[in-house]
Amino acid sequence: MQIDKVYEPQRFEPHWAQSWIDSGIYRANPAAPGRVFSLVIPPPNVTGSLHIGHMLEHTEIDVTIRWRRMLGHNTLWLPGTDHAGIATQMVVERKLAEEGITRRDLGREEFEKRVWQWKEQYGDNIKRQMIRLGASCDWSRERFTLDPGLSRAVREVFVRLYEKGLVYRGEYMVNWCPRCHTALSDLEVAHTDVAGHLWHIRYPVNGMPGRFVTVATTRPETMLGDTAIAINAKDARYFELHAKTVQLPIMDREISIILDDLADPEFGTGVVKVTPAHDLNDFEAGRRHNLPKIKVIDENARMTDAAGPYAGLDRFEARKAVVAELEKIGALVKVEDYKLSLGTCQRCKTPVEPLVSTQWFVKMKPLAEKAIEVVENGRIEFIPANWTKTYYEWMYNIRDWCISRQLWWGHRIPAWHCQECHEIVVARETPSSCPRCGSEELVQDTDVLDTWFSSGLWPFSTLGWPDQTTDLATYYPTSLLITGFDILFFWVARMIMMGLEFMGEVPFHQVYIHALVRDAEGQKMSKTKGNVIDPLVVTEKYGTDAIRMAMLQCAAPGTDIILTEARMESSRAFANKIWNAARFLFMNMERCGVEPWVPERLEEFLPEAEGGDVPIEDRWIFSRLNDCAQQVNRAIETYRYHEAAQLLWQFIWHEFCDWYVELKKLRFEDNSGLTAGWRNILAAFENTLRLLHPAMPFITEELWQRFLPSRAQRAPREGELRSISLATYPQYRREATDFAAEREIGILQEVVTMARTLRTESKLDPKQQLTGTLYCRTAALEVAQRHAEAIRKLANVKLEFKAEAAPKAPAIRSTAEFDLVLEVPKSQEEAKARREAKEREQLEKNIANSKRQLSDEVFLSKAPQKVVDSIRAKLADYEAQLAKLS
Ligand SMILES: [Zn+2]
Ligand SMILES: [Zn+2]
Numbered sequence: 001m002q003i004d005k006v007y008e009p010q011r012f013e014p015h016w017a018q019s020w021i022d023s024g025i026y027r028a029n030p031a032a033p034g035r036v037f038s039l040v041i042p043p044p045n046v047t048g049s050l051h052i053g054h055m056l057e058h059t060e061i062d063v064t065i066r067w068r069r070m071l072g073h074n075t076l077w078l079p080g081t082d083h084a085g086i087a088t089q090m091v092v093e094r095k096l097a098e099e100g101i102t103r104r105d106l107g108r109e110e111f112e113k114r115v116w117q118w119k120e121q122y123g124d125n126i127k128r129q130m131i132r133l134g135a136s137c138d139w140s141r142e143r144f145t146l147d148p149g150l151s152r153a154v155r156e157v158f159v160r161l162y163e164k165g166l167v168y169r170g171e172y173m174v175n176w177c178p179r180c181h182t183a184l185s186d187l188e189v190a191h192t193d194v195a196g197h198l199w200h201i202r203y204p205v206n207g208m209p210g211r212f213v214t215v216a217t218t219r220p221e222t223m224l225g226d227t228a229i230a231i232n233a234k235d236a237r238y239f240e241l242h243a244k245t246v247q248l249p250i251m252d253r254e255i256s257i258i259l260d261d262l263a264d265p266e267f268g269t270g271v272v273k274v275t276p277a278h279d280l281n282d283f284e285a286g287r288r289h290n291l292p293k294i295k296v297i298d299e300n301a302r303m304t305d306a307a308g309p310y311a312g313l314d315r316f317e318a319r320k321a322v323v324a325e326l327e328k329i330g331a332l333v334k335v336e337d338y339k340l341s342l343g344t345c346q347r348c349k350t351p352v353e354p355l356v357s358t359q360w361f362v363k364m365k366p367l368a369e370k371a372i373e374v375v376e377n378g379r380i381e382f383i384p385a386n387w388t389k390t391y392y393e394w395m396y397n398i399r400d401w402c403i404s405r406q407l408w409w410g411h412r413i414p415a416w417h418c419q420e421c422h423e424i425v426v427a428r429e430t431p432s433s434c435p436r437c438g439s440e441e442l443v444q445d446t447d448v449l450d451t452w453f454s455s456g457l458w459p460f461s462t463l464g465w466p467d468q469t470t471d472l473a474t475y476y477p478t479s480l481l482i483t484g485f486d487i488l489f490f491w492v493a494r495m496i497m498m499g500l501e502f503m504g505e506v507p508f509h510q511v512y513i514h515a516l517v518r519d520a521e522g523q524k525m526s527k528t529k530g531n532v533i534d535p536l537v538v539t540e541k542y543g544t545d546a547i548r549m550a551m552l553q554c555a556a557p558g559t560d561i562i563l564t565e566a567r568m569e570s571s572r573a574f575a576n577k578i579w580n581a582a583r584f585l586f587m588n589m590e591r592c593g594v595e596p597w598v599p600e601r602l603e604e605f606l607p608e609a610e611g612g613d614v615p616i617e618d619r620w621i622f623s624r625l626n627d628c629a630q631q632v633n634r635a636i637e638t639y640r641y642h643e644a645a646q647l648l649w650q651f652i653w654h655e656f657c658d659w660y661v662e663l664k665k666l667r668f669e670d671n672s673g674l675t676a677g678w679r680n681i682l683a684a685f686e687n688t689l690r691l692l693h694p695a696m697p698f699i700t701e702e703l704w705q706r707f708l709p710s711r712a713q714r715a716p717r718e719g720e721l722r723s724i725s726l727a728t729y730p731q732y733r734r735e736a737t738d739f740a741a742e743r744e745i746g747i748l749q750e751v752v753t754m755a756r757t758l759r760t761e762s763k764l765d766p767k768q769q770l771t772g773t774l775y776c777r778t779a780a781l782e783v784a785q786r787h788a789e790a791i792r793k794l795a796n797v798k799l800e801f802k803a804e805a806a807p808k809a810p811a812i813r814s815t816a817e818f819d820l821v822l823e824v825p826k827s828q829e830e831a832k833a834r835r836e837a838k839e840r841e842q843l844e845k846n847i848a849n850s851k852r853q854l855s856d857e858v859f860l861s862k863a864p865q866k867v868v869d870s871i872r873a874k875l876a877d878y879e880a881q882l883a884k885l886s
Contacts, residue, residue, distance in 0.1 A: 002586075002590075003579070003582055003583040003586055003587075003703075003706070005583070007543075007575060007576045007579035007580075007699075009542075009543030009544065009545060009546070009575065009698060009699065010540065010543070012698065012702045013132075013134070013539075013543060013544055013545075013698045014132065016134070016697075016698055016701050016702065017131055017132050017133070017134050017698075018131070019721060020134070020136065020721070020723065020725070021131055021139060023721035023723070024140070025721050025723055025725065025726060026069075026077070026136045026137060026138050026139075026725075027138050027140050027141075028074070028075065028076035028078075028138045028141065028471075028475070029074070030074075030470045030471060030473075030474035030475070032074045033072075033074065034071075034072045034073045034074040035073045035074065036073065036074045036075075036076075036474060036475060036479070037065070037068040037073040037074065037075045037076075037479045037480075038075070038076040038077075038078070038474075038475035038476075038478045038479055039061060039064070039065060039076070039077050039078070039478055039479060039480050039481065039482070039508075040077075040078045040080075040458055040459050040462060040478055040481070041058075041061070041077065041078060041079045041080060041137065042057065042481075042482075042483045042484070042487065042491070043080045043081050043082040043143075043145065043455060043458065044081055044082065044126050045081070045082055045084035045087050045088065046081040046082060046083055046084060046088060046119055046122075046123045046126070046144065047084055047087050047088045047091045047122070048084075048125075048126060049125045049126065049129065050125075050126060050129040050130065050133070050535055050536070051525075051532070051534075051535065052517045052525065052532070052533045052534070052535050052563065053484065053516070053517055054535070055133060055535040055547065055551070056514060056515075056517050056551050056555070056561065057482060057483065057484065057514055058130060058133065058135050059548045059551055059552065060482050060512070060514055060552075060555065060639075060641055061077060061135075061482045062077075062134065062135055062136055062548075062694070062697070063548075063552065063636060063641060063644070063694040063695055064480065064482070064636065064639075064694075065077045065136055065137075066136055066693060066694035066697065066725055067633075067636050067694040067729060069136070069725060069726070070690070070693065070694070070725065070726075070727060070728055070729035071728075071729050072728065074474075076138055076141070076475050077135070077136060077137040077138060078137065078138060078141050078142075078143065078462055078463075078475075079127070079130065079135070079137040079138070079139060079141075079142050079143075080142050080143035080144055080145075080458075080462060081123065081126055081127075081144055081145070082144075082145050082451060082454075082455050083119075083144065083145045083146045083409065083410060083451060083454070084451055085405060085407050085409055085410040085448060085450070085451035086180060086182065086188075086347055086405065086407060086409075086451070087347065087451075088115060088118075088119075088409055089103075089115065089407050089408065089409040090180070090347055090348070091118070092111075092114055092115050092118050092409075095118070096114070103408060108408050108446075111408050111409075112408060112409065115408075115409050123144075127139070127142070129535070129536060132536070132539075132544075133535065133539065133544055134544055134697050134698060136697070136725065141462070141471075143458075143461075143462040145451070145454040145455060145458075146410075146411070146454075149461070149464065150454060150457070150461045150462065151411055151454075152466070153454075153457050153460070153461035153465050153466060154411045154449065154453065154454050154457065154461070155411075155414045155428050156428065156466045157453075157457055157498065157502060158413070158414055158426070158449070158453075159414060159426055159427065159428050160502070161362060161501075162426045163426075165363070166362060166363045166366065166367070167360060167361070167362055167363075167403075167426075168360070168361055168363065169358060169359070169360050169361070169415075169424065170358065170359070170361055171356055171357070171358050172283075172356070172357070172358075172359055172361065172400075172402065173279070173280040173283040173354050173355070173356055174354070174355060174356075174357055174359055174402050175188070175189045175343060175352040175353075175354060176299065176352060176353045176354070176355040176357070177345040177347075177348065177350055177352055177353075178299065178300055178301035178350055178352075178353055179345060179348045179350040180345060180347060180348055180350075180407075181299065181406055182405045182406040182407050183357065183359055183402055183404065183405060183406065184345060184346070184352060185401065185402055185450060185452075186399070188345070188346045188347070189343040189344065189345070189346065189352050190343070190344050190345075190346045190349075191341045191342065191343055191344075192341070192342055192344065193339055193340070193341055193342075194339070194340060194341075194342045195337065195338075195339060196218050196337075196338050196339070196340040196342075197218065197335050197336065197337060197338055198216050198217070198218055198335070198336040198337075198338035199216065199217055199218075199220045199323060199326075199332065199335055200214050200215070200216045200269075200332070200333035200334045200335070200336070201214065201215055201216075201217065201220065201223060201249065201273075201326055201331055201332060201333065202214045202215075202249075202331055202333050203215065203229060203246040203247065203248065203249060203273075203331075204246060204247050204249075205241060205244055205245075205246050205247075206244065206245045206246060206247055206254060207244065207245075208240075208244070213229060213231075213238075213241070213246060213257075213269070213271045214269045214271065214333050215229060215269065215271050215272055215273040216268050216269065216336075217273060218338060218340050219278075219319070220319055220322050220323050220326065221296070221297075221303070221307075221310070221315055221318040221319040221322050222273075222275045222278045222279070222296065222297075223248070223249075223250070223273060223275070223322065224250065224251055224294075224296045224303075224306070224307045224308065224310065224318075224322065225275045225276075225277050225278055225293075225294040225295065225296035225297075225306065225307075226248055226255055226273045226274060226275050226294075227255055227256075227274060227275070227276055227286065227291045227292050227293070227294055228255050228256045228257065228258045228273075228274040228285075228286075228289065228291050229246055229255065229257055229258070229271055229272065229273050229274060230257075230258050230259070230260040230262045230263040230271070230272050230273075230274050230285060231257060231258075231259060231260075231263050231270060231271055232259070232260070232261065232263040232264065232265045232270060233259040234265065235263070235265040235270050237265075237270060238270065238271070241257050242257070242259065243257070244257050245257060249326060249329060249331040250308070250322065250325055250326070250329070250331075251308060256289075256291075258274065258285070258289045258291070260274075260285050260288065260289065262274070262281060262282070262285045274286065274291065276291050276292070276293040276294075276356075277293040277294055277295040277296065277355075277356050278295075278296070278297060278353075278354055278355070279354055280354055283354075283356060293356055294306050295355075295356065296310075297315050297353055297355070299355065301314060301315045301353050302314055302315070303315065303318045310322065315353070323335075359402045359403075359404045359447075360402070360403050360404040360413060360415075360445075360447065361400045361401060361402055361403065362400060362401040362403055363400055364398045364399065364400055364401055364497075365398065367497040367498075367500075367501055368395045368396075368398045368497060370497070370500045370501075371395060371493060371496040371497045371500060372392065372395050372396070374496065374500065374506050375388060375391060375392070375496075379506050379509070380496060380506050380508065380509060380510070380511065381509065381510050381511070382510075382511050382513065383510060383511065383512045383513065383557060383639055384513065384557045384558040386558070387485065387488065387511070387513050390485075390488065391488065391492075391493065394488075394489050394493065395493060401450075401494075402450070403449050403450045403453050404445075404447040404448075404449065404450070405447060405448050405449065405450055405451075406446075406447055407447075407448050408448070409448065410448030410449055410450075410451060410454075411448055411449045411453070411454055412444060412445070412446075412447075412448050412449075413444075413445040413447050413448065413449060414426060414427060414428065414444075414445075415444070415445040416430070416431055416442040416443065416444050416445070417442070417443050417444075417445065418434035418436065418437060418439055418441065418442055419439065419441035419442070419443060420434065420437050420439035420441055421434060421436050421437040421439065423435070423436040423437065425442065430444070452490050452491060452494055455491055455494075455495075456491065456494035456495050456497070456498045457495075457498050457502070458495060459476060459477070459478050459495055459499055459507035459508065460472060460476055460499060460502065460503050460507065463475055463476055465502070465503070476503060476505070476507070477499070477503070477505050477506050477507055477508055477509060478507060478508045478509075479508065479509055479510070480508055480509065480510045480511075480512065481495075481507075481508040481510070481511045481512070482512045482514060483511070483512075483513065483514070484513070484514060484516075485513050488513070492511060495507045495508075512557075512639050514555070515555065515556075515557075515558065515559055515560045515561050516560045516561070517533070517551070517560070517561045517563050518560050518561065518562050518563070519531040519533070519562070519563070519564075520562065520563075520564040520565070520566075522560070522562055533563060535547065538568060541568075542568045542569065542571065542572045543572060543575060543698070543699075544698055545571075545575050545695075545696035545697070545698050545699050546568055546571035546572040546574070546575050547568060547571070548695060548696060549571040549574060549575070549645060549649075549695060549696055550563060550567045550568045550570075550571040551563060552641045552642065552644070552645035552695055553567070553571070553642055553645040553646060553649070554567070554642055555641040555642045555645070556640070556641075556642040556643075557639060557640065574649060574652075574653060575696065575699050577652075577653055577657050578652060578657070578692075578699060578703075579699065579703075580657075581656065581657045581661050581685075582685070582703045582706075584661060584665075585661070585664075585681060585682075585685060586706060588668050589678065589682075592678070594678045595709075596682065596706060596707045596708070596709065597678070597679060597682050597683075597707070598682065598683070598686050598707050599679070599683050602683065602686070602687065602728065602730075603728065603730075603731065603733070605683050606622065606735065606736060607619055607621075607622050607680040607683075607684075608679055608680060610677045610680075614680075615667070615677060615680065616741055616744055616745065617659075617660055617663040617664065617745065618677070618680040618681075618684070619738045619740075619741035620660075620738065620741040620742060620744070620745040621655070621656065621660045621684045622680075622684060622736050622738065623736060623737050623738040623739070623741055623742050624651060624655050624742070625651070625684060625687055625688065625691070625730065625736070626730075626732055626733060626736035626737055627732075627737070628647055628648070628651040628691065629687075629691055629729075629730040629731060629732055630731075630732035631643075631647050632644045632647050632648060632691060633729070633731065633732070635647060636694065644695065645695055648691065648692055648695060651688075651691075652688060652692065656684075656685075656688055659745070659749060660684070662794060663790065664681060666789075666790055666793055666794075669793075682707070686704065686707055687730050689703055689704045689724060690704075690724060690727055690728070690729060690730055691729070691730050693724050693725060693727075694729075697724075697725065700724055701723060701724050701725065704724035704727075705724075708722055743783075744783055744786075744787075747780050747783045747784050747787075747817075748783075748784070748787045748790060748791065750815060750817075750818065751774060751784050751787075751791055751795070751799075751818060751820070752790075752791055752794045752795045754813050754815065754818065754820045755770075755772065755791070755795035755796075755797045755820060755822070756795055757813060758811060758812075758813040758820060758822055759795075759796075759797075759822070761813075762811050762822070762824065763832070764822070764824065765831075766796070767796075768796075768825065768827075769792075769796050769797070769798060770796065770797045770798070770822050770823065770824075770825065771797070771798045771799075771800075771822075771823050772797050772798070772799055772800070772820060772821055772822040772823060773799065773800045773801075773802055773806075773820075773821045774799050774800070774801050774802070774818055774819075774820055775802050775803075775804060775805060775806040775818065775819040775820075775821070776801075776802075776803065776817055776818050776819070777803055777804065777805070778817055780817050780818070781801055781802075781803055784799075784801065784818070785801045788801070797822065805819070806819030806821055807821070809821045810824070811823070811824055836885060839885060840882065840885055840886075843878050843881055843882045843885070844882070846874075846878045847875060847878045847879060847882070850871055850874060850875040850878065851875065853871055854868070854871060854872065854875070
């Protein structure tokens with residue numbers, strides 16, 4: 001039963017982390033009784049290692065799942081990782097670059113092998129870290145998005161969507177990264193405001209000598225690919241230009257003038273250039289007007305042969321050259337400074353190039369309609385609710401999703417191109433011949449799917465879909481998703497659409513969006529700023545429980561979390577406080593020869609009588625515990641983690657440790673009646689540990705184990721571990737509420753606190769016992785009097801009790817019911833006088849010194865003004881202090 005003197009979480013946290021996993025106690029069992037509560041992890045990138053944001057996310061999930069498990073629910077927390085297409089490919093490519101080779105040197109097959117090798121070597125990082133941090137997930141159900149089962153689900157979904165006409169292949173304007181050589185979804189493009197220019201170029205109108213139209217562009221090099229200019233049909237300034245053409249400068253090409261809403265009469269000159277091959281809006285206008293597309297920039301961001309004299313130049317070199325030429329031929333009207341939003345590749349920061357290419361798409365409108373409906377009718381709830389609006393905004397404006405990526409790492413698109421007749425075969429299994437011409441020359445599409453395509457299926461692919469497994473029947477739909485706002489569209493929205501399409505049911509009922517963890521200055525953490533908090537470093541330093549508590553305390557919904565060292569330190573002090581209380585209790589048990597004891601049916605236990613009465617502090621602590629349990633249950637249920645943490649903190653530190661344990665200390669000193677009383681103490685403490693367990697799993701498990709009759713059970717074997725995490729969670733019971741006891745202890749606390757405050761305010765020696773009088777004209781006086789002995793010991797004050805009004809006195813403190821007067825002993829008064837005389841003497845000396853300096857002409861003539869000013873300020877300060885003392 002012995003407890004180490006010092007709280008050192010490093011000594012037992014790894015042990016429990018491993019024991020929980022080895023014993024398999026968090027393995028889900030579809031046949032288990034209880035309400036089902038299931039949740040899938042937002043799969044971290046397999047390339048990654050845990051950052052503090054993960055730790056927050058996992059802590060919130062873990063609190064919820066541990067709490068549900070203790071409520072007796074049939075719980076599943078399914079863990080896993082994402083293959084993270086582009087991110088992982090880049091990591092391995094960087095490694096290859098160190099060896100001086102590229103993926104193209106290796107070839108596709110060899111490169112894929114290298115990525116798998118890399119995954120074998122580092123892919124377990126996340127898992128190891130999560131285990132160490134105590135995540136109570138079911139590792140037997142761990143999934144990876146490239147697992148055979150999940151890959152099968154991906155193919156099945158692709159084929160079904162294709163057969164339904166929701167997957168199509170088309171020419172479209174995509175965001176192209178010239179570095180990564182792949183199309184990017186809109187969401188993978190980062191936008192930053194940069195200082196750019198607006199170049200005004202004039203185009204001569206054919207057949208109207210001397211007439212020009214002026215267009216403005218931020219990318220003059222694209223004018224080489226213009227195939228029209230647009231004006232608005234309603235724009236009176238340009239009525240005479242209808243059906244005319246203009247001559248494209250430099251290229252000397254005749255291009256048409258189209259009437260299109262693309263041109264806004266209110267904006268600029270009301271004329272815009274149209275480059276269908278290099279701008280999305282122009283691409284669409286081009287479709288409307290059947291304009292040719294002239295591609296002047298290629299996949300490497302170099303100018304094509306169609307760019308005439310600029311062929312082969314980089315796009316930014318070409319820009320300079322084009323501008324110079326326009327200026328030379330007098331086509332450049334003016335250049336303005338202009339702030340523009342530059343789209344860059346989220347991964348490599350290269351400016352993206354809008355390019356037309358043939359890609360695979362998912363038609364989103366039909367999928368989005370249902371996904372909007374389920375949020376509107378409340379089948380899915382976002383918490384905090386303001387995210388609902390953000391969700392709708394995106395869903396109403398949804399565009400088709402480009403799902404093909406020109407990468408090597410990921411799910412290869414299950415489409416085969418016939419080399420003979422160019423038929424495209426989409427199939428679940430690799431076809432052996434072309435169904436149209438019978439040719440066996442079939443080549444699989446070289447593209448892979450956007451990584452979010454497979455994670456969009458995560459809630460059901462991980463449970464065995466397309467097979468109708470027991471897991472799927474039991475745990476889908478999942479109950480809850482806890483995730484960050486940054487992947488609301490990437491992931492959450494797509495899971496909703498895919499879940500509805502393939503399961504006919506929402507993937508989860510609630511989505512809790514957690515906040516961002518920021519540093520002490522409120523700044524976002526980033527590697528470049530160097531303010532990143534590594535969860536493994538701080539947990540090693542303070543203990544996992546302390547970091548969890550520190551984060552939970554400020555995890556109010558919708559508010560960012562400021563994680564400071566001070567907060568982690570104080571959380572560690574909180575754990576230490578619990579540790580010391582436990583040590584004190586267990587030491588006294590040993591001294592009294594008491595065996596550890598847990599009531600058979602805790603949910604029915606009420607404090608027991610000892611020598612006739614139930615000790616008042618036992619009645620009180622059970623009543624307080626009951627109140628705390630009621631509030632903490634409610635707080636966790638509504639994702640008010642900060643409230644749960646603060647309630648636990650307040651109860652454990654400021655009620656259990658500060659008062660209950662202190663009052664018990666007095667009993668131990670008396671040595672009076674320590675037999676039956678122990679059952680109350682142990683039940684209260686054990687209950688408290690259970691209440692705290694979801695938030696601080698390690699310390700509670702370590703201490704709870706000491707309640708077990710046999711220490712041999714500490715080592716798990718054969719999947720058997722008696723763990724606090726499988727015990728029941730304390731619930732509110734009407735019969736445990738005891739208002740009389742709360743009132744009585746409340747009075748005791750009030751008087752003790754008054755006396756302590758008064759002592760501090762009057763600067764009286766805390767070690768010296770004082771005498772005083774408590775005045776009170778209500779029945780509370782009698783209650784206080786009953787606890788005269790406890791007050792004497794806790795506040796070190798011997799009181800007299802008087803049912804009358806208090807006289808005016810120097811050392812007095814009053815509350816609504818009480819007036820407390822302390823007698824200041826002679827010795828303390830003399831000490832105070834001596835202290836004050838000394839202070840006065842020092843001040844007088846300082847004043848004299850300052851005055852001397854300020855009247856010294858030589859000093860004043862040499863000293864800088866700043867010094868003189870500061871002496872004057874000091875002098876005024878000394879004089880003020882002296883006046884106050886007198
Ligand atoms: Zn890139
Ligand atoms: Zn064919």
